[in-house]
Amino acid sequence: MSVRGALSTMPAEDVLEWVGRRKLSGPVTFERRGTVRSLVVEDGTIVWASSNRRDEQLGVIMVSSGLVADRALADSLETRAETGVPLGKVLxxxxxxxxxxxxxxxxxKIRETVTDVCTWSEGTFDAVPKTQMPATGVNAQLPIEICITVARRRMPRMREIMHVLGADDVLFYAPPAITPPAAGSDEVIDLAxxxxxAADRRSASDIAAAFAGERYATFDALAHMVESGTLIVDRRYRERTNSAVELAAGARGRLRQGDRAGALAMATQALHQDPSNAEVRKSFASIERARVAEVAKQLLSRHRVPRRLRELEASASSELGLSTVEVELAKRIDGRWDLLSLVRSAGVREAEALLAFAHLAEVGVVDLG
Structure with a gap:
């Protein structure tokens, strides 16, 4: 028998405690103002969390955190669609x-979901016990009582944080003449x-995705920066209208104009926003092929032996906007391997490796010879 109700009469922590005490199995869904968060419970243990927010989806977190490349995610999503194997298992x-x-x-994802819904004072919940659970692939195993304990410890500060930030999609300004926070080796999360x-106009939720979905720690850091004056919340912000499909269309327009590099940048952004959209994936694939052909003609027309111009510290990699793949490829340059061999022996697609070397040259990390 399913149990439904309002969070104003039965808060989320009470709902989860009730599910945990009875060691129920099934999805527990919470909804508020269009945001839907779901937890999958097995015998009173939470094994999965999902959300209808794009920036909290597993694939987006993987890409934003630099763990998986855009193209690799798109390929994995296609495999999931063809085989029915859950995305995590495919990866x-x-x-x-x-x-x-x-x-x-x-x-x-589970901890952050429980923390968030436990701060909701309005909305609805729906607990549907089931004997046959949905296939989720690789699972985490977190006891409900531990998740609730973590949430209760965080809740007072989380309410303060949201009072400061206002919303997950908030944007920020960096005040003039403000010195950025220094990177600290003992920090749990990279404040710099x-x-x-944030100064690059990324939303709070996008920034959290870039830190493996660590929403509480990221939002806490952002709130402290706002409170200290090193960031200013953009109160004029309105929801962005550039959809992934619109970005893909713009990318195709740039391609027609001959700007293959700009087209690929827009197509990559579109794929990042909505990697499951077939039109976006198709546009990205065709634009990437065009850009790769252009770069290959420029770089592989003669024998080249790249050499590294600078060492890559963590702070430098972040400042230059280098991906994990680009950093790893840069480290492999030793002045002996030629470019074609480096591309062919890379642990990623040759197209991705070639574009990575081109970007490394553009930002002055390597000389391609």
Whole structure:
């Protein structure tokens, strides 16, 4: 028998405690103002969390965190559609992420979901006990009581945070002449990178996705920066209208104009926004092929032996906007391997490797010879 009700009469923590005490199995869904968060419970243990927010979806978190490339995610989504195998399992089977790392991210999603819904004073819940559970692939295993304990500890500060920020999609300004936070080796979360992303007009939710979905820690850091004056909330912000489909259309327009690099940048952004959209994936694939052909003609027309011009510290990589793949490829340059061999021996698609080397040259990390 399903149990439905209003969070104003039965708060989320009470709902979850009730489910935990009875060791029920099934999805528990919470909805408020269009945001839907769901938890899958097995015998009183939470094994999965999902959301209808794009920035909280597993694939987006993987890409934003630099764990999986855009194209690899698109391929994995196609595999999921063709086989019915859950996305997480596809990523593990393809060797794109370890099962341990995947479980860490899933556990984070669960904790963040429970923390958030426990702060809701309005909305609805729906607990539907089931004997046959939906296939979720690789699972985390977090007891409900532990998740509730974490949520209760965080709730007072989380309410303060949301009072400061206002919304998940909030944008920020960096005041003039403000010194960015220094990177600290003992920090749990990279404050310098958070500030840089916020100053680059990334929303709070997008920044959290870039930190493996660590919503509470990221939002807490952003709120502290706003409270200290190192960031200013953009109160004029309105929801963005550039959809992934619109971006893909713009990318195709740039391609027709001959701007292949600009077209690929827009197509990549579109794929990042909505990797499951077939039109977006098709546009990205065709534009990437065009850009790769252009770069290959420029770089592979003669023998080249790249050499590294600078060492890449973590802070430098962040400042230059380098991906994990680009950093790893840069480290492989030793002045002996030629460019074609480096591309062919890379642990990613040759097209992706070639574009990565082109970007490394553009930002002055390597000289391609």
């Amino acid at each position: 593990v089977m393809a060797g794109l992420i370890t099962e341990h790392d995947l479980i860490d991210i899933l556990a984070t 990178r958070i500030w840089a992303l």
